[in-house]
Amino acid sequence: MLRDITLGQYYPADSIVHKLDPRVKLFGTMIYIVSLFVMRGVVALGVATLFLFCVIRVSKVPFRFMVRGLKAIMVLLLITAVFNLFLTPGEPLVSVWKISVTEEGLTNAVMMAIRLTFLILGTSIMTLTTTPNQLTDGMEKALMPLSKVGVPVHAIAMMMSIALRFIPILIEETDKIMKAQMARGADFESGNLLRRVKNMIPLLVPLFISAFRRADDLAMAMEARCYQGGRGRTKMKPLRYAGRDGAAYLLLLGYLAVVIACRILLPWPQ
Amino acid sequence: MEMIRAEQLVYEYIRRDEEGNVEAISTALDHVDLHVRPGEFIAILGHNGSGKSTLAKHINALLTPGEGSLWVDGKDVSLEENVYDVRQTAGMVFQNPDNQIIASVVEEDVGFGPENIGVPTEEIWQRVEESLRAVGMLKYRHHSPNKLSGGQKQRVAIAGVMAMQPKCIVLDEPTAMLDPNGRRDVIRTAHELNREKGVTIVLITHYMEEVVDADRVFVMDQGKIVMQGTPREIFSQVGKLKEYRLDVPQVTILADMLRQAGLDIPLGVLRREELVDAIMRAAM
Amino acid sequence: MRESMSIILDKVNHIYSPDTAYQIQALRDVSLEILDGQFIGIIGHTGSGKSTLIQHLNGLMRATSGHIYFHGKDIYDEDFDLRELRNRVGLVFQYPEHQLFETTIFDDVCFGPKNQGLSKDEAGLRAFEALRSVGLPEELYYQSPFDLSGGQKRRVAIAGVLAMKPEVLILDEPTAGLDPAGRDEILDLVARMHRERGMTVLLVSHSMEDVAKYVQRIIVMNQGQVMLDGTPKQVFAHYKELEAVGLAAPQVTYLMHELVERGLSVDTEATTVEEARASLMEALTGLVAARRDIHVPGKD
Numbered sequence: 001m002l003r004d005i006t007l008g009q010y011y012p013a014d015s016i017v018h019k020l021d022p023r024v025k026l027f028g029t030m031i032y033i034v035s036l037f038v039m040r041g042v043v044a045l046g047v048a049t050l051f052l053f054c055v056i057r058v059s060k061v062p063f064r065f066m067v068r069g070l071k072a073i074m075v076l077l078l079i080t081a082v083f084n085l086f087l088t089p090g091e092p093l094v095s096v097w098k099i100s101v102t103e104e105g106l107t108n109a110v111m112m113a114i115r116l117t118f119l120i121l122g123t124s125i126m127t128l129t130t131t132p133n134q135l136t137d138g139m140e141k142a143l144m145p146l147s148k149v150g151v152p153v154h155a156i157a158m159m160m161s162i163a164l165r166f167i168p169i170l171i172e173e174t175d176k177i178m179k180a181q182m183a184r185g186a187d188f189e190s191g192n193l194l195r196r197v198k199n200m201i202p203l204l205v206p207l208f209i210s211a212f213r214r215a216d217d218l219a220m221a222m223e224a225r226c227y228q229g230g231r232g233r234t235k236m237k238p239l240r241y242a243g244r245d246g247a248a249y250l251l252l253l254g255y256l257a258v259v260i261a262c263r264i265l266l267p268w269p270q
Numbered sequence: 271m272e273m274i275r276a277e278q279l280v281y282e283y284i285r286r287d288e289e290g291n292v293e294a295i296s297t298a299l300d301h302v303d304l305h306v307r308p309g310e311f312i313a314i315l316g317h318n319g320s321g322k323s324t325l326a327k328h329i330n331a332l333l334t335p336g337e338g339s340l341w342v343d344g345k346d347v348s349l350e351e352n353v354y355d356v357r358q359t360a361g362m363v364f365q366n367p368d369n370q371i372i373a374s375v376v377e378e379d380v381g382f383g384p385e386n387i388g389v390p391t392e393e394i395w396q397r398v399e400e401s402l403r404a405v406g407m408l409k410y411r412h413h414s415p416n417k418l419s420g421g422q423k424q425r426v427a428i429a430g431v432m433a434m435q436p437k438c439i440v441l442d443e444p445t446a447m448l449d450p451n452g453r454r455d456v457i458r459t460a461h462e463l464n465r466e467k468g469v470t471i472v473l474i475t476h477y478m479e480e481v482v483d484a485d486r487v488f489v490m491d492q493g494k495i496v497m498q499g500t501p502r503e504i505f506s507q508v509g510k511l512k513e514y515r516l517d518v519p520q521v522t523i524l525a526d527m528l529r530q531a532g533l534d535i536p537l538g539v540l541r542r543e544e545l546v547d548a549i550m551r552a553a554m
Numbered sequence: 555m556r557e558s559m560s561i562i563l564d565k566v567n568h569i570y571s572p573d574t575a576y577q578i579q580a581l582r583d584v585s586l587e588i589l590d591g592q593f594i595g596i597i598g599h600t601g602s603g604k605s606t607l608i609q610h611l612n613g614l615m616r617a618t619s620g621h622i623y624f625h626g627k628d629i630y631d632e633d634f635d636l637r638e639l640r641n642r643v644g645l646v647f648q649y650p651e652h653q654l655f656e657t658t659i660f661d662d663v664c665f666g667p668k669n670q671g672l673s674k675d676e677a678g679l680r681a682f683e684a685l686r687s688v689g690l691p692e693e694l695y696y697q698s699p700f701d702l703s704g705g706q707k708r709r710v711a712i713a714g715v716l717a718m719k720p721e722v723l724i725l726d727e728p729t730a731g732l733d734p735a736g737r738d739e740i741l742d743l744v745a746r747m748h749r750e751r752g753m754t755v756l757l758v759s760h761s762m763e764d765v766a767k768y769v770q771r772i773i774v775m776n777q778g779q780v781m782l783d784g785t786p787k788q789v790f791a792h793y794k795e796l797e798a799v800g801l802a803a804p805q806v807t808y809l810m811h812e813l814v815e816r817g818l819s820v821d822t823e824a825t826t827v828e829e830a831r832a833s834l835m836e837a838l839t840g841l842v843a844a845r846r847d848i849h850v851p852g853k854d
Contacts, residue, residue, distance in 0.1 A: 012412060221362075223357075226383060227386045228386065233388065234390060236377075236391065237378070
């Protein structure tokens with residue numbers, strides 16, 4: 001069950017998306033997210049969909065891997081959709097008692113669900129095709145200017161990359177502790193919300209303890225290998241832009257331009 | 271010059287209560303002397319809490335001696351300016367294979383150490399390739415560590431240390447969490463590095479069968495070194511080893527029993543073949 | 555001893571992540587009968603399916619296909635109470651000390667009995683009994699479990715399962731990461747539970763030498779299948795096959811076989827040091843006596 005979360009899991013494959021500079025993928029993801037919120041109308045939606053699926057195809061990551069990441073946010077997705085569906089003011093389509101569904105609400109709910117789904121898929125492409133270390137390198141380099149104003153960019157980047165590496169390990173551990181407590185008769189599934197939260201204690205306490213122990217061990221292992229922060233550090237895989245990265249930037253900007261153009265030039269809602 | 275020279279090393283763990291008052295003091299190292307020559311393969315045996323891991327952490331400058339002194343390759347570990355030199359000279363492999371791999375791809379993890387000490391990019395690649403080849407893990411270079419077995423992860427950890435080109439590697443119970451296959455691979459790798467690259471090895475373990483091929487063996491108990499000698503000298507004192515709660519291999523115990531029953535079996539039998547030969551001679 | 559079958563497995567298969575790139579068949583047509591009161595060792599190296607197997611026995615994992623019967627009832631029947639099964643089949647996971655969570659040792663051990671629906675007093679009684687049986691000093695009962703040594707923590711965790719009074723006790727590598735003294739303590743404890751309470755015990759391990767002197771039956775798992783199943787002596791007779799799959803029989807087994815190959819008449823079924831010594835002494839003193847009896851002409 002918990003193994004299904006794909007966010008933060010690298011899928012090794014030999015594709016052009018894998019080879020892109022992580023900065024391209026970072027900015028690309030941001031551009032894509034921006035485009036999702038800028039887009040209005042069916043044409044823009046079509047463009048965004050086409051773009052997404054082309055990139056997925058090119059990345060050689062099996063589609064079902066992408067979809068698996070969605071399961072984890074299903075609840076969030078539904079809640080957002082329901083809120084939009086019932087709470088958007090406008091012309092009521094159906095009315096039952098005090099609750100009514102408006103046309104705007106329906107459109108909003110559908111658009112919001114699509115946006116969130118695409119957002120997760122888009123981000124998943126980045127995490128599935130970029131190793132956490134590359135991602136960190138990308139972020140570190142992209143954010144380096146901030147270190148001049150005292151932001152500990154290297155430390156943040158390192159923290160993120162370690163967090164990403166340990167996500168699968170901690171998920172596995174959660175699974176294990178859960179089973180161990182279930183073997184002692186623990187019940188994680190039934191009862192009301194309060195009861196369920198209380199039932200989580202036997203899971204959360206050991207998990208925290210284990211996470212701290214791992215953090216302690218890891219810090220020592222890093223120190224033993226002469227880690228002393230970003231100072232004097234070289235890179236095994238330094239970031240250098242290649243021709244394909246420039247092309248990718250052009251493609252991304254072109255895509256954004258089309259989506260913006262759709263918003264300005266085409267009438268909406270269609 | 272000696273690779274490791276410890277003189278009258280003392281280390282105490284001090285536990286304090288919430289107000290900072292000393293609650294308990296436990297002496298982890300109690301006046302330990304240790305001398306290791308370059309290129310030697312030494313093993314330190316002892317049960318949990320005997321102080322062997324505390325000693326290991328000193329050799330890597332993760333702990334600083336409370337009393338006494340320790341030099342690694344001629345450098346005093348107590349001096350702040352020597353810390354990174356010492357860590358580069360004496361690399362360390364820990365017990366838990368999961369908690370010492372930093373990167374999500376094998377080769378990037380091996381490159382972590384060299385990156386930290388500022389090795390130029392091209393040379394990092396060379397070192398990573400060489401180290402992974404030396405531990406027999408080159409074909410896994412693009413793999414995720416999470417998909418490897420415990421023994422394979424430990425070999426990646428060893429490669430990570432090798433990439434820093436240390437003169438000495440301290441392995442702190444590297445096999446405690448592994449299955450028999452993994453244990454055998456890790457110990458064999460340590461011996462290969464010792465033989466082929468001349469790396470000094472300090473192997474810390476509680477499995478006696480792993481120390482059979484070491485040059486010298488030290489036994490620790492309650493923070494002291496209580497026995498030292500060649501494996502044969504150590505293995506010949508079965509009664510004493512049992513007193514120190516060590517697990518004497520079956521053949522060694524059997525040989526000892528047979529000898530005490532009056533058979534002509536030599537002292538300190540290490541391997542099965544030796545005992546087979548000795549019994550056949552006794553039967554002639 | 556009752557000769558009834560407490561657990562029967564009928565062609566159990568388990569497939570992890572089916573229909574993906576990571577698909578693994580962890581169990582392949584496993585059929586087993588576990589008798590009441592048996593002490594069984596399950597041996598196999600990492601990835602052999604032994605951990606997956608035991609999680610099926612108390613219903614924590616569901617077989618992809620096949621049936622498991624507990625006292626004659628199919629545990630996958632809709633009206634079968636899985637919680638009741640977990641009460642009766644106690645499972646101690648690997649590194650069980652990692653599941654401790656309460657502020658005191660005593661409370662932690664009470665967790666299982668409380669989940670069984672016992673009253674506070676009754677749960678407390680069970681906890682006392684369990685803690686006493688694992689040999690933890692009484693003055694520690696109300697301390698935090700996190701201040702204990704590794705071996706002590708593990709004993710507390712085992713007490714947590716014992717307090718549920720299971721009929722079947724399954725332990726997944728209960729000695730992993732312990733030193734020899736800690737290992738012997740745990741194995742002796744488990745053997746005592748079997749002896750004194752008549753519990754059915756399944757001990758998962760990758761060390762043949764550890765289990766050889768305790769168990770009555772050994773099940774060897776390899777690549778998700780039962781490779782060998784029998785008494786320790788029967789299983790170790792296949793020492794060459796065991797070695798081929800990366801498992802080793804006890805050192806003395808090899809020793810005795812090698813001596814036989816060299817022409818000495820000794821008992822190849824010896825698995826413990828004691829047995830080997832007895833057989834060797836007999837063979838060697840016999841030889842010496844025989845040599846004395848032979849009259850060598852011209853020599854006296």
